[in-house]
Every structure is written in C-alpha cells, then in structure tokens.
Amino acid sequence: MGQHQLSQQLLAIEALITRGRTGEALEALARMEVGAADDPAALQRVAQLYLHCAGFVAAARCHERAAQLLPDDARVLYNLASSCTALGDLERAYALYTRVIERDPGDAAAWLNRSLLQVWTVARNHIDGLRAALSRLPSGHAAAVPLCYALAKEHEDLGEAAVSFAYLRRGADQRRAALAYRVDGDVAAMAQIAATFDARLLATAAPPRADERSYFVLGLPRSGTTLVERILGSHSHVGSLGEINNFVYGVMRLAAGGGGKSDMIARAARIDFAALGRLYREGIAGYGDDSPALINKTPDNFLYLGLIRMALPGARVIHLRRHPLDSCLAMYKTLFRMGYPYSYSLEDLGHYYLAYHRLMHHWRDCLPDAIHEVDYEALVGAQEASSRALLAYCGLAWEPACLEFHRNPAPSATASAAQVRQPLHRRSVQRWHSYAEQLAPLAEFLTAHGVDCGDHDFTHQQEAT
Numbered sequence: 001m002g003q004h005q006l007s008q009q010l011l012a013i014e015a016l017i018t019r020g021r022t023g024e025a026l027e028a029l030a031r032m033e034v035g036a037a038d039d040p041a042a043l044q045r046v047a048q049l050y051l052h053c054a055g056f057v058a059a060a061r062c063h064e065r066a067a068q069l070l071p072d073d074a075r076v077l078y079n080l081a082s083s084c085t086a087l088g089d090l091e092r093a094y095a096l097y098t099r100v101i102e103r104d105p106g107d108a109a110a111w112l113n114r115s116l117l118q119v120w121t122v123a124r125n126h127i128d129g130l131r132a133a134l135s136r137l138p139s140g141h142a143a144a145v146p147l148c149y150a151l152a153k154e155h156e157d158l159g160e161a162a163v164s165f166a167y168l169r170r171g172a173d174q175r176r177a178a179l180a181y182r183v184d185g186d187v188a189a190m191a192q193i194a195a196t197f198d199a200r201l202l203a204t205a206a207p208p209r210a211d212e213r214s215y216f217v218l219g220l221p222r223s224g225t226t227l228v229e230r231i232l233g234s235h236s237h238v239g240s241l242g243e244i245n246n247f248v249y250g251v252m253r254l255a256a257g258g259g260g261k262s263d264m265i266a267r268a269a270r271i272d273f274a275a276l277g278r279l280y281r282e283g284i285a286g287y288g289d290d291s292p293a294l295i296n297k298t299p300d301n302f303l304y305l306g307l308i309r310m311a312l313p314g315a316r317v318i319h320l321r322r323h324p325l326d327s328c329l330a331m332y333k334t335l336f337r338m339g340y341p342y343s344y345s346l347e348d349l350g351h352y353y354l355a356y357h358r359l360m361h362h363w364r365d366c367l368p369d370a371i372h373e374v375d376y377e378a379l380v381g382a383q384e385a386s387s388r389a390l391l392a393y394c395g396l397a398w399e400p401a402c403l404e405f406h407r408n409p410a411p412s413a414t415a416s417a418a419q420v421r422q423p424l425h426r427r428s429v430q431r432w433h434s435y436a437e438q439l440a441p442l443a444e445f446l447t448a449h450g451v452d453c454g455d456h457d458f459t460h461q462q463e464a465t
Contacts, residue, residue: 006036006042006045009028009032010032010045010046010049012028013025013028013029013032013049014049014052016028017049017052017053017249018249019249019253020246020249020250020253020279020280020282020283020286021283021286022053022246022283022284022286022287023285023286023287023288024286025049025053025286026050026053026055026058026286026287026288029046029049029050029053029055029058030058032046033046033058033061033062036062037065038069040065040066040069040070040073040076043062043063043065043066043069044062044063044066044075044076044079046062047059047060047062047063047066047079047083050062053287054241054242054244054287056083056086056087056242056411057087057411059083060080060083060084060086060087063076063079063080063082063083064080064083066079066080067080072103074099074100074103074104074107074110077096077099077100077103078096078097078100078107078109078110080096081093081096081097081100081110081113082113084096085113085117086411087411088409088411090117090118093113093114093117094114094117094118097110097111097113097114097117098114101114101129105133106133106136106143108133108143108144108145108146108147108150109146111126111129111130111133111146111147111150112146112147112149112150112153112335114126114150115130115150115153115154116150116153119157120154120157120158121157121158122158125154125157125158126150126154127151127154127155127158130147130150130151130154131151133147134147134148134151140174142178144170144171144174145171145174145175145335146171146335147171148167148168148170148171148174149167149168149171149333149334149335151164151167152164152165152167152168152171152333153333155167156333156434161434161435165435165438168332168333169438171335172332172344172345173344173345175335175344176344176345176348179341179344181341181342181348183342183345183347183348183351183352184351185261186342186352186355187351187352187354187355188262189261189262189265189303190303190355190356190358190359191355191358191359192262192265192266193265193303193306193359194358194359194362196265196266196268196269196306197269197305197306197307197366198366199365199366201269201306201310202306202309202310202366202367204310205273205309205310205313206274206310206313207313208313208314209312209313209314210314211314212312212313212314212315212316213281213291213292213293213294214280214281214284214293214294214296214312214315214316215232215238215293215294215295215296215315215316215317215318215394216295216296216298216301216308216315216316216317216318217229217232217295217296217297217318217320218297218298218299218300218301218302218305218317218318218319218320219299219302219319219320219321219322220299220302220320220322220327220331220353220356221299221330221331221334221336221340221343222322222327222330222331222334223299223320223321223322223327223330223376224320224322224374224376224379225297225299225320226297227376227379227405228318228320228374228379228390229242229295229297230405230406230408230410231387231390231402231405232295232318232390232391232394232402233295233405233408233410234399234401234402234404234405234407234408235391235396235399235401235402236399236401237291237292237293237396238291238292238293238294238295238394238396239289239290239291239293239294239295240294240295240297240410241284241287241289241294241295241296241297242295242297242411243296243297243298243299244284244287244296244298245298246279246280246283246284246296247280247296247298247301247304247307247308248298248304249279249283250276250279250280250283250311251268251271251276251304251307252264253279254268254271254272254275254276254279255267255268255271268307269306273307273310273311274311276307276310276311277311277312280311280312281312284296293316293394293396300339302319302356302359302360302363303359305317305363305367305370305371306363306366309367309370316372316393316394316395317370317371317372318371318372318374318390318393319360319371319372319373319374320374320376321373321374321375321376322375322376322377323376323377323429323430323432323453324353324357324446324451324452324453325432325439325442325443325446325453326376326429326430326431326432327353328346328349328350328353328439328442329431329432329435329439330431331343331349332344332346332349346439346441346442347441347442347445349442350442350445350446353446353451354445354446354449354451357451372389372390372393372394374386374390376429377429380429381429383403384403387402387403406422430455
C-alpha cells in the first residue's frame with residue numbers, strides 16, 4: 001500500500017470516529033491492520049487510531065508487531081511501553097522505557113513515563129541520570145519540561161518537597177510560556193453555560209429512561225475519576241469505555257456553525273436533544289461492549305451536564321470532588337499529553353477552579369437528584385461505605401470485586417494508569433500540606449472567593465457559591 005493511499009484511508013477512518021461511527025471505524029482499522037502486518041510505520045498509525053476508539057488491546061497488538069519488525073527502534077519501543085502501561089504490565093513497561101533511554105538518552109518523555117511507574121526510594125531512583133540529562137540541554141529546550149516533571153516526581157517520592165516544587169515550577173513555567181492560552185475564555189464559557197442551561201430549560205427534560213445504559217464519571221482531572229471508574233468497572237454489569245469524545249462529537253455535529261465558543265454554546269441549547277441522545281447511544285454501541293451499563297470517564301463532561309440531562313434522561317452521573325488545594329496541586333503536578341492548558345499556572349488554576357466550582361453549584365441547584373457526589377477523601381477513608389453508596393445510586397447489587405478494583409485487568413490510559421494497579425492508599429490525601437507555603441497565594445484567592453480550603457471533613461460539605 002502506498003503512503004498516499006494509506007493516509008487517505010486513515011483520514012477516512014478518522015472522519016468516521018469524529019462522526020461517532022465507532023463500530024465502522026473499528027472494522028476498517030481491523031482490515032488495515034491485516035494489510036499492514038509487515039509495515040511498522042503503518043502499524044503505528046493504525047494503533048494511534050485504535051486508541052481514539054478505546055482499542056487498547058488492538059493498539060498493543062500493533063505495537064507488539066512493529067517491535068518484532070524493528071526491535072531496536074526507540075520510537076517503536078516507546079509506543080510498546082505505553083501500551084504495556086495501559087494494560088498494566090508495568091515491569092515490562094519499565095524495561096522498555098529503559099531500553100528507549102539507552103538508545104536515545106534525549107527522549108525526555110521516556111524518562112518521565114518511567115518515573116511515573118512506581119514510588120521511588122533513596123536506594124532506587126533516577127535522580128542523578130535525570131539531572132545529567134537536564135544539564136546537557138541548552139537553555140529553554142522543550143525536553144527540559146518533562147525532565148523537570150520527572151525530577152519533581154522522584155524528589156517528592158523521597159520526601160523532598162521543596163526541591164520537588166522547585167523543579168515542578170520550572171517545568172510548569174516553561175510549559176505555560178509556550179501556550180497561547182487565556183483562562184478568562186474558559187471562565188466566561190462556564191458562566192455562559194450556566195446562564196444558558198438554566199432551571200427553566202432543564203425542567204423541560206424528558207422523563208428518565210429506565211433502560212438508559214450511560215454512566216458518566218466526571219470532575220476535574222486528577223480528582224479520583226479513574227479510581228471510581230475502576231471500582232464501577234469491576235462490577236459484572238458494567239463496562240468502561242474510558243475517556244471518549246462521543247458526546248462532544250455529537251454536540252459539535254448538531255450545533256455546528258460559524259462563530260466561536262460563545263456561539264456554539266448558544267446553538268447547543270437549541271439542538272434536537274433526542275437526536276443527540278440517539279447519536280451518543282449509537283456511538284457507544286459501536287465499541288462492541290455489550291455490558292448493561294457503559295462508563296464514559298471523560299473529566300470535562302462536567303461542562304455538558306445540562307446537555308446530558310436533556311439528551312440522555314436517566315443517565316447516571318457521578319461527580320468526583322477533592323479538597324481544592326489537593327485538586328489543584330494534582331493537576332499542577334501533571335504534564336498532560338494534551339488538553340488542560342490551565343494546569344501549568346497556579347494563577348490560572350485558581351480562576352479555572354473557581355469557575356468550575358460555581359458551575360457545579362449551578363448544576364446541583366438545577367439537577368438536585370441527577371448527580372451523585374463522591375468525595376475523594378471519603379472514598380479513601382471509607383472505601384466500602386462509599387463504594388456501596390455508589391453502587392446503590394447506580395441501581396447495582398453489591399459485588400465484593402468492587403473493593404478489589406486494583407485487580408481489574410481492563411486497560412487504563414490515563415495519568416493514573418500505574419496508581420490504579422495498586423490497592424487504595426491515603427498517600428495523596430492532604431498532600432497539599434507539604435507545599436503549603438508555595439500554595440498560599442492560591443489558597444488565599446480561593447478562600448476570598450468562597451471556596452473552603454480548610455482541613456475539616458469535606459464528605460458532606462455544602463459548597464459555597
């Protein structure tokens with residue numbers, strides 16, 4: 001197959017994905033995979049589109065075959081390591097990332113991903129190698145960003161909070177400087193969403209459907225959404241599709257038109273909501289999981305709760321909350337592959353968190369019975385009680401497997417991919433205390449605007465406006 005023909009076929013499949021025709025896309029990718037069996041470059045492009053369809057096992061199969069064909073290629077080994085991480089084979093992922101670094105010491109992403117695989121100790125860490133790699137870079141080199149995040153992670157593991165934060169700030173500042181992003185656009189959009197999807201509009205939603213199989217686990221990134229997804233997904237009646245874009249694709253398709261984000265929000269309130277629901281149901285059916293209930297774990301879906309209510313009456317919505325400072329710190333510490341541009345500045349995080357906080361207050365006012373709140377701290381402190389309440393909300397019978405979520409073999413490709421393979425722990429609760437001095441301006445800003453940043457139990461708190 002020629003490169004032009006390959007590119008055209010891949011573009012056609014990408015169009016199917018963005019139109020929500022996931023089943024057709026997966027069928028086309030399976031055919032392409034067979035035809036590309038001896039072409040490592042084509043296999044990796046096929047794998048990339050498999051990942052857009054939550055096809056983690058199929059993507060790993062492509063990466064495995066590519067590595068057989070090019071066993072010493074650093075990029076091929078890197079992609080296979082990423083697949084191993086998603087599938088929970090962390091020891092092999094570690095070995096593969098190490099091989100990548102041996103072949104290409106300048107692969108900063110491999111250094112970072114290896115650092116994220118486990119908790120390091122004084123006796124076993126990569127700090128000297130990371131510092132040496134960082135020192136070899138010219139000032140302002142892009143590779144410094146992931147190396148700084150890796151150093152921040154390993155120094156934090158060693159309990160060296162001040163050193164960790166210094167590297168974190170250095171990496172985040174450089175990443176933020178490379179972005180043309182203004183947080184006020186997101187703040188204005190969330191305010192407009194609340195004003196547009198008001199109580200009067202939401203009161204016109206159709207009655208809940210008893211056969212609705214859609215579950216949404218949402219909240220800010222790094223708030224515990226992956227943990228709850230794994231708990232729910234360990235139930236025999238529930239499958240998870242991970243972070244998928246089918247709902248957003250449906251909105252974009254039905255609310256298409258000129259103008260910017262504000263115009264899109266206005267048009268979204270006038271679309272055919274029943275058609276949006278049909279598009280979404282057809283899209284998730286195409287993934288081939290016949291479980292009675294299917295999880296969509298895209299954190300940003302908190303922006304679309306009004307549309308979810310109108311299009312999918314009866315959908316189960318689980319919202320993750322976390323202490324405001326722990327929540328912001330967890331985002332700030334993460335170098336996201338894409339998205340979340342507000343996470344690289346504590347000032348941006350403060351403004352974004354406040355806008356999110358107000359939007360969620362609006363949804364609770366307008367949809368008091370449609371959202372199940374899960375507090376990360378309560379879940380970690382009382383795992384079984386919180387898990388039982390979660391399953392009861394979803395109308396599911398209790399199953400002990402939900403307490404053994406870390407044994408769930410299902411793939412996970414989020415920033416928490418390594419952590420969810422471990423039993424529940426409390427290491428991340430009140431982590432912000434170690435950085436209280438550095439986070440003081442953020443705490444003062446949020447407190448001044450009505451967000452409680454104190455130390456008391458957040459389990460049943462009524463958030464301020």
